[in-house]
Amino acid sequence: MSRVIGLTGDEAAAYAAKQSNVDVVAAYPITPQTIIVETFSEYVFNGEVHAEFICVESEHSAMSACIGASLAGARVFTATASQGLALMHEMLYIASGLRCPIVMAVANRALSAPINIHGDHSDMMGSRDSGWIQIYAENAQEAYDWIIQAFRIAEDHDVLLPVTVNLDGFILSHSLEGVEVQDDEEVSRFVSTRKPLFRVDPDRPITVGALCLTDYYFEVKRQQVEAFDKAFQVIEKVNKEYYELTGREYGTVDVYGVEDSEAAILCLGSTAGTAKAVAKNLRSKGRKVGVIKPWVYRPFPSEDLLEAVKGLKALAVLDRACSFGAPYGALCSDIASILYRNGSDLKIFNGIYGLGGRDITPSDIKVIFDEALEVARTGTVKEPIKFVGVRE
Amino acid sequence: MVTLKELTVEELFTSGHRLCAGCGAGIIARMTLKALRRPTIIVNATGCLEVASTIYPYTSWRTPWVHVAFENAAAVASGIEAAIKALKKRGAWNKEVDIIAFAGDGGTFDIGIQALSGALERGHDFLYICYDNEAYMNTGIQRSGATPHGAATTTSPAGTKIPGKPEFKKDFIGICAAHGIEYAATASPAYWNDYIRKVQRGLAVEGPAVIHVFSPCPLGMRHDSDKSIEIARLAVQTRYWPVYEVENGKYKLNIKVPRPKPIEEFLKLQGRFRHLFKPQFQHEIKRIQEWVDENWKRITELCGEA
Numbered sequence: 067m068s069r070v071i072g073l074t075g076d077e078a079a080a081y082a083a084k085q086s087n088v089d090v091v092a093a094y095p096i097t098p099q100t101i102i103v104e105t106f107s108e109y110v111f112n113g114e115v116h117a118e119f120i121c122v123e124s125e126h127s128a129m130s131a132c133i134g135a136s137l138a139g140a141r142v143f144t145a146t147a148s149q150g151l152a153l154m155h156e157m158l159y160i161a162s163g164l165r166c167p168i169v170m171a172v173a174n175r176a177l178s179a180p181i182n183i184h185g186d187h188s189d190m191m192g193s194r195d196s197g198w199i200q201i202y203a204e205n206a207q208e209a210y211d212w213i214i215q216a217f218r219i220a221e222d223h224d225v226l227l228p229v230t231v232n233l234d235g236f237i238l239s240h241s242l243e244g245v246e247v248q249d250d251e252e253v254s255r256f257v258s259t260r261k262p263l264f265r266v267d268p269d270r271p272i273t274v275g276a277l278c279l280t281d282y283y284f285e286v287k288r289q290q291v292e293a294f295d296k297a298f299q300v301i302e303k304v305n306k307e308y309y310e311l312t313g314r315e316y317g318t319v320d321v322y323g324v325e326d327s328e329a330a331i332l333c334l335g336s337t338a339g340t341a342k343a344v345a346k347n348l349r350s351k352g353r354k355v356g357v358i359k360p361w362v363y364r365p366f367p368s369e370d371l372l373e374a375v376k377g378l379k380a381l382a383v384l385d386r387a388c389s390f391g392a393p394y395g396a397l398c399s400d401i402a403s404i405l406y407r408n409g410s411d412l413k414i415f416n417g418i419y420g421l422g423g424r425d426i427t428p429s430d431i432k433v434i435f436d437e438a439l440e441v442a443r444t445g446t447v448k449e450p451i452k453f454v455g456v457r458e
Numbered sequence: 459m460v461t462l463k464e465l466t467v468e469e470l471f472t473s474g475h476r477l478c479a480g481c482g483a484g485i486i487a488r489m490t491l492k493a494l495r496r497p498t499i500i501v502n503a504t505g506c507l508e509v510a511s512t513i514y515p516y517t518s519w520r521t522p523w524v525h526v527a528f529e530n531a532a533a534v535a536s537g538i539e540a541a542i543k544a545l546k547k548r549g550a551w552n553k554e555v556d557i558i559a560f561a562g563d564g565g566t567f568d569i570g571i572q573a574l575s576g577a578l579e580r581g582h583d584f585l586y587i588c589y590d591n592e593a594y595m596n597t598g599i600q601r602s603g604a605t606p607h608g609a610a611t612t613t614s615p616a617g618t619k620i621p622g623k624p625e626f627k628k629d630f631i632g633i634c635a636a637h638g639i640e641y642a643a644t645a646s647p648a649y650w651n652d653y654i655r656k657v658q659r660g661l662a663v664e665g666p667a668v669i670h671v672f673s674p675c676p677l678g679m680r681h682d683s684d685k686s687i688e689i690a691r692l693a694v695q696t697r698y699w700p701v702y703e704v705e706n707g708k709y710k711l712n713i714k715v716p717r718p719k720p721i722e723e724f725l726k727l728q729g730r731f732r733h734l735f736k737p738q739f740q741h742e743i744k745r746i747q748e749w750v751d752e753n754w755k756r757i758t759e760l761c762g763e764a
Contacts, residue, residue, distance in 0.1 A: 089544035092537060116547045118540035123576030127533035130573065133526050134501070134537025139551075140544055142537075160526055259548065266522035266538065268497030268555055273517035275502075275525030277509050 067252070068312065073245045075238035076101035078206040079145060079171040079231070081245075082213035084109050085253035086169075089140035089260070092120035092131035094150060097183045098235040099173040102145040125150035129157035129168075136166035137274055139265030141217060144168065147235060148175035151189045155196070161228045162197025162290060164274060167220035167260075168228040170198075171213060174335070174386075175235040176422045184423020185235030187334065191387040191396045197290055199229040199297060200364040202334040204320070206243040209233045211314055212361070217257045218304045224296045226263065234336040236423065248312060256311055294365040301362060318367035321374050323349055324356030329438035330375070332358040333384035334397060337419075337426055344431040355435045363397070368404045375405075375412055379442035382434045384417045384426075384454075394451065413441045419454035430455050459651045460658075465492050475518040476510040480683030482673030482690065483507040483589045485647050487560065490587060491521065493657035496554055501535045503561035503570060504528035506596045507589065529569040531559040532577035535584045556661050557584040562673075563604035564594045567628055578637040578666045585660040586668045588630065591675035599678040603628045606698075607749060608742045609730045611678075616733035621742055626749055634668040635704040641667040643703035643712075647674075648691035652701060652712055659703075672699050680729025692724040697754040702761055709760035718754075721747045 073081060080102045083091070091110075093103040110119040120135075122128045125146050136142045146154060151172060161168055172190055176182040190200060199219065203209040209231060216229040233239055248256075264272055278286055298318070305316040322342045324330050331341045338359035345355045358374045358381075360367055375381055385395025394402060398416035405412055417434055420426045434454065441447055470491035477484040483506055491498075500523045502508045508525045511518040526534045535557050545551035561570055566588040574586060593611045594600040601614040607626045610616040614623035634642040641663045645653040653671060660667035672693050674686035681689055693699035694713055698721060701713040722743060725731040734742045758764045 087548075089548070090537065090540050092540070116544060118544040120536055120540050120580065122533065122536070123572060123579070127530060127536070127573045127576055130526060130530035130533035131537030131540065134524065134534035135541035135544075136537075137524055138499075138538045138541035138545070140541035142541075156527060157530070164526070259550065266499050266524055268499065268522055268553065271520055271522045273512050273519055273523045275508075276512035276514040276517060278514045282514050 068246045068248050070244045070246050072242050073206055073210070074101060074240055074242050075206040075209050075233045076173060076240065077105050078210040078245050079213055079233065080105035081247060082210045083143040084115055085250050086143070086214055086217050086257045087141060087254055087259050088115070088117045088143045090118050090120065090132070090135035090142045091144060092122050092128045092135065093144045093146070094122050094125045094128045096125070096147050096150040098175055098185070098239040099145045099147040099150070099171065101239065102171055102173070125153040126157060129154040129161060132168045133157060133161050133164060133166050136168050137164065137266050139260065139262040141221070141260040142166070142168045143170070145171040145173065147173045148177055148189045151193055152177060155193055158193050158196035158198060163286065165226040166228055167226055169213060169216045169220055170228065170230045171209070172230050172232045173235045173239040174232050182422040183235070185237050186421050186423065187386040188388065188421070190230065190232050191389070194364070194396060197227065198364065199227050199362070200232065201229065201362055202232045202360070203238065204336055204338050204359060206238055206241070206245050209238060210245050210247065211308065211312070211316065214253055214257060215304050215308050215316070219297065219300055221260050222300045223263050225293055225300050227290070227293050227297065232335060237336045252311060256307070297365050316361060317370065318360065318362040319370040319374050320359040320361055322357040324358060324374055324378065327354045327356035327378060328442040329354070329380040329435065330356040330358050330378055331382045331384060331431065331434060331438065332401065334360060334363060334386065337384060337386065340426060340428060341431050344428045344435065348432070348435055353435070353439065355439065366400055371401070372404060372408055378412055380438045381412055381414045382417055382438045383414055384419055386420045388418060388421065413445060413447050415441065415447050415449060416451045417454045418451065424455050426455060460654050461651070465654070470494070470520045472518045472520060474516070476513065477506060478677055478683070480674065480676040480686040481506070482591060482647055482675060482686055485686070486587070486589050486671055486673055489647065489650055489653055490558065490657050493654040494556065495658065495661055496556060497521070498556040498558055499524070499538055501531050501538065501557065501559040503531035503559070503565035505562040505565055507560055507562070509596060528565050530573045531561045531565060531570060532574040532586060535559040536577045536580065536582045539582045539584055559584060559586045561586070561588055562596070563588060563590040563592060564602045567603035567630060575637065578634060578639050581665045583665055585657070586666065588668070588670045589673040590670060591673040591678060593678050595675050595678035604630070606746070608734050608746055610733060611730070621733050621739040630670050631668070631704060635707065638707070639666050639668065641703065641705055643669050644699065644701050645669055645671040646690045646694050646699055646701055647671065648687050648694065649701060649713060656703065678730070681727050685727055689724065689727055692719065692727070695719050696721050696724040696750065698724050698750050700754055700757045702757055709757070711758060711761040711763050721750050
């Protein structure tokens with residue numbers, strides 16, 4: 067059974083963790099993630115969960131403690147944002163390298179300097195290659211649904227990788243929405259408890275974190291690559307079971323109206339919601355536009371994305387982070403790569419938008435759709451990278 | 459005090475590791491594991507002990523052993539301790555275990571002090587052992603917050619103007635004790651039964667405990683490999699390394715040194731202090747002796763011995 071309750075994105079993340087039989091949470095406060103740890107602390111201090119909450123002295127220690135707890139066989143959850151994620155950076159690679167299936171909510175926020183507390187994706191994009199599965203939620207509902215599924219994906223023995231579920235700072239973290247939540251029992255049955263493949267157990271002593279030099283390091287990394295490949299099947303399986311439980315359908319890529327479209331916007335997270343609303347309006351006026359939103363950013367769902375863009379003549383890829391000095395933003399670079407690999411002649415252009423929480427409005431989106439339709443009509447990209455909504 | 463006969467013959471830290479001959483860390487690790495009361499999980503900060511004992515696919519550890527990074531042994535131990543508590547609550551962990559974190563002086567005094575302070579303040583049940591060889595020996599002998607005044611390292615060389623490290627050593631046990639933890643102690647591997655008693659005491663404490671143990675380093679302190687224990691003994695007998703414990707805030711001197719040897723006895727066996735014996739730097743030896751005397755006075759006063 068499910069019911070609809072009012073939750074902010076952060077509360078939805080904490081609620082999902084509460085229902086997911088988490089054993090250990092180690093976290094440090096940082097805007098706009100703080101509500102997650104505050105909410106979870108209430109569960110702990112009111113005796114609603116069996117979890118141990120470690121109120122660490124930094125995000126570096128948060129992730130360090132999460133790694134220790136995960137190696138002991140616990141189900142582990144944490145949350146952070148921005149500078150906190152940056153401070154964890156060293157530990158992110160170790161969490162994935164030691165194959166710790168930690169689940170972390172990231173309430174995406176711009177990185178300093180200049181210091182800014184609002185939403186963009188520079189934090190997660192800065193840790194893009196840290197070996198974590200990366201999922202982006204469009205709304206609080208998706209944050210809730212993906213966090214529950216993330217434990218199943220991370221802890222699957224074919225995967226054993228940490229997972230981040232990203233929710234846009236303030237836009238999702240602090241906005242109250244109606245969220246359809248399942249009964250505790252249902253979620254508990256769905257996620258069960260963690261069954262570790264190995265753990266630091268005195269009955270069967272193992273050494274974890276040994277020195278691997280030129281003779282073995284490369285193979286360890288190759289195994290991580292393989293785990294990312296295997297993750298696709300596991301994500302599909304988990305999505306299917308979750309659909310059977312909840313009726314809410316997920317995949318690696320969310321598409322809206324692309325079947326018959328000439329042009330589309332491709333973006334991550336909450337912006338897709340605005341883009342869908344604008345597309346709906348334009349489509350009612352006979353303009354053939356759609357929206358593509360990768361739910362899963364790592365592993366990059368190349369096949370599903372190629373399938374989604376089939377038939378399009380133009381694609382606007384929106385990045386909410388700068389990749390300084392790079393040919394495109396990170397997401398657009400990935401899209402360009404798979405299109406090239408597939409021999410596609412789809413015309414693309416990149417929109418960099420929303421840095422430091424700058425609003426992206428329906429009229430901004432409409433301008434981008436107009437431009438994409440123009441590119442579809444003429445077959446020419448005039449401006450490969452646009453900065454949307456900035457004062458030049 | 460334990461006797462040799464009472465010690466287990468079981469070797470949980472096995473031979474075959476690649477630590478240098480005469481390395482204090484290996485001796486300390488072996489003695490520590492002979493002091494265990496029950497199954498124990500080891501957390502090891504990055505450093506000589508870690509790199510030399512677990513070169514994949516080999517390991518010297520017959521206990522569960524975890525290395526995560528340099529600065530976070532105490533935080534990793536916190537996570538393991540919390541996990542075991544939580545797993546016990548849901549019946550997924552059914553045995554009593556102890557947790558020991560090993561870290562060198564760099565990983566403790568400098569880069570790891572925040573994580574250690576946090577773990578001590580939160581009160582996790584674990585024993586933290588800092589093996590102090592008084593510099594970043596693993597990276598090639600750079601000065602740390604634990605390097606003594608006058609010692610030559612690669613980042614505090616014996617220059618023609620500045621003769622080794624200008625600063626003095628941090629009061630590490632004072633810092634730990636200020637957290638209000640139940641047990642903190644210093645030790646020297648030359649006094650093995652005192653050390654083993656302290657490990658046993660530290661493990662028995664419910665909550666965090668800290669041991670700060672002198673660790674001779676033939677390579678970095680530049681002494682002969684067969685002089686390690688002698689140097690560890692001279693450190694105590696010159697009053698350079700007071701051996702004491704702080705139990706619930708109460709200081710107690712464990713090894714009395716009524717007739718201290720002059721500090722030169724300790725310094726002259728080590729190449730890192732060789733430059734101080736040149737005529738133009740002899741006054742630095744006097745400064746070290748003064749520091750030793752003042753530190754001894756401070757500690758013995760705290761111990762109510764003065």
